Amino acid sequence: xxxxxxxxxxxxxxxxxxxxxxxxxxxxxxxxxxxxxxxxxxxxxxxxxxxxxxxxxxxxxxxxxxxxxxxxxxxxxxxxxxxxxxxxxxxxxxxxxxxxxxxxxxxxxxxxxxxxxxxxxxxxxxxxxxxxxxxxxxxxxxxxxxxxxxxxxxxxxxxxxxxxxxxxxxxxxxxxxxxxxxxxxxxxxxxxxxxxxxxxxxxxxxxxxxxxxxxxxxxxxxxxxxxxxxxxxxxxxxxxxxxxxxxxxxxxxxxxxxxxxxxxxxxxxxxxxxxxxxxxxxxxxxxxxxxxxxxxxxxxxxxxxxxxxxxxxxxxxxxxxxxxxxxxxxxxxxxxxxxxxxxxxxxxxxxxxxxxxxxxxxxxxxxxxx
Amino acid sequence: xxxxxxxxxxxxxxxxxxxxxxxxxxxxxxxxxxxxxxxxxxxxxxxxxxxxxxxxxxxxxxxxxxxxxxxxxxxxxxxxxxxxxxxxxxxxxxxxxxxxxxxxxxxxxxxxxxxxxxxxxxxxxxxxxxxxxxxxxxxxxxxxxxxxxxxxxxxxxxxxxxxxxxxxxxxxxxxxxxxxxxxxxxxxxxxxxxxxxxxxxxxxxxxxxxxxxxxxxxxxxxxxxxxxxxxxxxxxxxxxxxxxxxxxxxxxxxxxxxxxxxxxxxxxxxxxxxxxxxxxxxxxxxxxxxxxxxxxxxxxxxxxxxxxxxxxxxxxxxxxxxxxxxxxxxxxxxxxxxxxxxxxxxxxxxxxxxxxxxxxxxxxxxxxxxxxxxxxxxxxxxxxxxxxxxxxxxxxxxxxxxxxxx
Numbered sequence: 147x148x149x150x151x152x153x154x155x156x157x158x159x160x161x162x163x164x165x166x167x168x169x170x171x172x173x174x175x176x177x178x179x180x181x182x183x184x185x186x187x188x189x190x191x192x193x194x195x196x197x198x199x200x201x202x203x204x205x206x207x208x209x210x211x212x213x214x215x216x217x218x219x220x221x222x223x224x225x226x227x228x229x230x231x232x233x234x235x236x237x238x239x240x241x242x243x244x245x246x247x248x249x250x251x252x253x254x255x256x257x258x259x260x261x262x263x264x265x266x267x268x269x270x271x272x273x274x275x276x277x278x279x280x281x282x283x284x285x286x287x288x289x290x291x292x293x294x295x296x297x298x299x300x301x302x303x304x305x306x307x308x309x310x311x312x313x314x315x316x317x318x319x320x321x322x323x324x325x326x327x328x329x330x331x332x333x334x335x336x337x338x339x340x341x342x343x344x345x346x347x348x349x350x351x352x353x354x355x356x357x358x359x360x361x362x363x364x365x366x367x368x369x370x371x372x373x374x375x376x377x378x379x380x381x382x383x384x385x386x387x388x389x390x391x392x393x394x395x396x397x398x399x400x401x402x403x404x405x406x407x408x409x410x411x412x413x414x415x416x417x418x419x420x421x422x423x424x425x426x427x428x429x430x431x432x433x434x435x436x437x438x439x440x441x442x443x444x445x446x447x448x449x450x451x452x453x454x455x456x457x458x459x460x461x462x463x464x465x466x467x468x469x470x471x472x473x474x475x476x477x478x479x480x481x482x483x484x485x486x487x488x489x490x491x492x493x494x495x496x497x498x499x500x501x502x503x504x505x506x507x508x509x510x511x512x513x514x515x516x
Numbered sequence: 517x518x519x520x521x522x523x524x525x526x527x528x529x530x531x532x533x534x535x536x537x538x539x540x541x542x543x544x545x546x547x548x549x550x551x552x553x554x555x556x557x558x559x560x561x562x563x564x565x566x567x568x569x570x571x572x573x574x575x576x577x578x579x580x581x582x583x584x585x586x587x588x589x590x591x592x593x594x595x596x597x598x599x600x601x602x603x604x605x606x607x608x609x610x611x612x613x614x615x616x617x618x619x620x621x622x623x624x625x626x627x628x629x630x631x632x633x634x635x636x637x638x639x640x641x642x643x644x645x646x647x648x649x650x651x652x653x654x655x656x657x658x659x660x661x662x663x664x665x666x667x668x669x670x671x672x673x674x675x676x677x678x679x680x681x682x683x684x685x686x687x688x689x690x691x692x693x694x695x696x697x698x699x700x701x702x703x704x705x706x707x708x709x710x711x712x713x714x715x716x717x718x719x720x721x722x723x724x725x726x727x728x729x730x731x732x733x734x735x736x737x738x739x740x741x742x743x744x745x746x747x748x749x750x751x752x753x754x755x756x757x758x759x760x761x762x763x764x765x766x767x768x769x770x771x772x773x774x775x776x777x778x779x780x781x782x783x784x785x786x787x788x789x790x791x792x793x794x795x796x797x798x799x800x801x802x803x804x805x806x807x808x809x810x811x812x813x814x815x816x817x818x819x820x821x822x823x824x825x826x827x828x829x830x831x832x833x834x835x836x837x838x839x840x841x842x843x844x845x846x847x848x849x850x851x852x853x854x855x856x857x858x859x860x861x862x863x864x865x866x867x868x869x870x871x872x873x874x875x876x877x878x879x880x881x882x883x884x885x886x887x888x889x890x891x892x893x894x895x896x897x898x899x900x901x902x903x904x905x906x907x908x909x910x911x912x913x914x915x916x917x918x919x920x921x922x
Contacts, residue, residue, distance in 0.1 A: 184764070184902075259687050
């Protein structure tokens with residue numbers, strides 16, 4: 147991809163023209179983090195350009211209390227818990243996970259690829275209660291709402307969800323407010339933006355003088371978005387730019403938003419490492435409250451402290467790099483993770499660990515023939 | 517996981533000089549002829565997938581293991597474990613495709629066994645095959661033969677089989693059809709050996725894909741290699757599936773491809789030979805062996821005040837990949853730190869300072885008696901030059917890749 151190399155050169159040249167400036171950007175989404183290290187972009191970026199990963203990994207931001215709820219649900223005899231694969235290995239209290247044999251007996255926990263698969267399991271097992279662990283951001287909320295809609299119309303009453311959806315704009319507001327986040331701009335997540343559009347980010351340039359660029363996930367798209375961000379910063383131009391127009395409509399996906407609004411309303415929610423944030427989660431509306439597994443089985447959420455020493459909270463808040471965590475690569479590895487950031491395929495710690503960011507930069511000491 | 521299981525359970529208990537070579541097939545030397553022997557079990561789900569089925573896979577898998585050892589496959593055995601109630605019609609289809617695959621690869625199935633287990637005791641059907649092949653005298657192809665200066669060639673697009681099977685399970689919402697590449701590589705390997713008999717290593721990148729096989733070769737030969745991501749052939753369908761799910765095609769299995777290491781001057785000759793064949797049209801030069809890393813060949817088990825543990829001798833002071841970069845001095849001292857059997861691993865703490873990296877801190881305080889030191893092989897590293905021109909290690913992954921949520 148010679149095109150990609152040209153883009154890299156262009157970025158280096160642009161950053162080089164402003165040698166006195168330092169550029170620190172928050173990449174909100176975990177998929178951005180993974181893509182950056184997977185394509186080795188961090189090794190080709192100029193030194194004065196730094197990317198910090200943010201709270202954009204849906205599994206990572208779920209507090210320990212949520213995992214405990216899921217574990218307790220899996221312990222009820224006629225309940226089948228369905229979940230995305232990533233959540234299976236996230237430790238709850240006492241480092242128990244859904245993948246533990248005790249929890250994941252033959253029928254109890256099943257991995258699905260979509261909420262509709264969970265609904266299908268509910269249809270096929272009318273004598274069981276099927277609970278879907280509804281974790282995700284704005285991107286996956288419409289699919290859950292669709293599953294609920296089908297469950298309602300087809301009267302599949304043995305289907306419920308454990309609401310765990312989190313919303314991106316409120317957490318960005320919280321980060322911007324906190325004041326100790328030293329960044330010059332935001333690389334906003336492409337997938338989330340396909341649903342919500344551009345408007346929900348407008349408070350960042352308006353109230354906090356931060357440029358926002360919505361970027362895709364391929365290496366070209368990320369570098370393209372960074373080029374725009376650097377240009378905005380250099381010109382003190384605070385606005386929102388959509389650098390992912392092939393997928394993101396400026397006004398979002400109204401149909402999806404309406405469907406979500408029919409079943410859910412924003413509510414305060416707990417985030418790992420960030421505590422409770424106003425209006426940052428989705429709860430089921432009053433008339434669908436029975437679809438909430440926590441209500442149906444009377445398993446309320448309890449706020450439990452994060453595992454001792456775990457740095458996931460600071461990593462998610464953009465305050466630390468994964469390698470700053472004292473447990474990184476030692477106590478906490480993908481085979482025996484302490485925190486969720488080491489589990490999820492979108493977790494920054496997992497990405498850093500897998501792609502060898504254990505401190506030393508990987509640059510070969512031999513002549514490169516290409 | 518499997519890798520650790522092999523090292524810590526099977527190699528330690530069943531180890532012998534032939535097994536210790538850790539190649540796809542064992543070489544049995546006799547006074548008048550060299551034989552090559554291998555076995556493999558097949559538990560693929562679903563049993564039928566686009567491009568093949570478990571029967572074709574069972575024949576090709578074993579035949580290919582013989583071919584990449586440089587042998588001419590001759591005889592196969594087949595063992596079937598069948599769940600009670602398995603449809604006879606499907607069994608017919610599977611055995612028919614075994615027959616076709618055996619014909620295609622020029623082998624005879626000369627021994628067999630059938631066991632029926634009760635319902636629920638097996639998931640449909642499992643097949644085990646074992647194979648015998650002949651190696652011409654003097655041929656030395658082995659995963660520990662990679663040498664600095666070798667060119668690395670792959671015979672075709674990677675990841676097709678893994679992607680095809682994943683799709684055939686029907687769990688992923690992806691429109692499009694991907695055919696498995698399952699086929700015997702006999703034509704490819706014999707053409708290669710005819711064109712360049714000096715080949716150092718041949719492997720078929722099955723489970724764990726290209727990335728895993730390269731890592732295994734790097735470890736067994738104790739070398740560092742540099743792979744150019746841009747030149748790795750990946751079909752468009754596999755590429756878009758991987759982008760959609762956040763997977764890496766380099767970790768998806770192939771069942772009809774060969775990875776070849778040979779002296780760089782012969783690379784163009786080998787590529788020419790491969791590209792002339794239908795299964796090798798997309799053959800490409802993907803990288804080179806760039807250097808040698810120090811031997812790291814002891815696995816240390818220790819017992820201390822705060823519990824015990826196991827680790828590589830090289831790893832005790834750091835993670836495996838890192839060792840390769842620190843090279844000589846640090847690596848050398850790390851080894852000492854871990855100690856030999858019966859010695860006190862008392863200087864572990866010193867190791868942290870030497871390494872100056874994250875590796876050891878967790879093991880501070882695990883100072884204690886070294887119980888056992890085992891030979892386990894060597895450590896090497898694979899570095900990937902990405903399409904963006906950056907560098908990163910191409911690691912060995914533990915566990916199955918998980919598709920992302922958003």
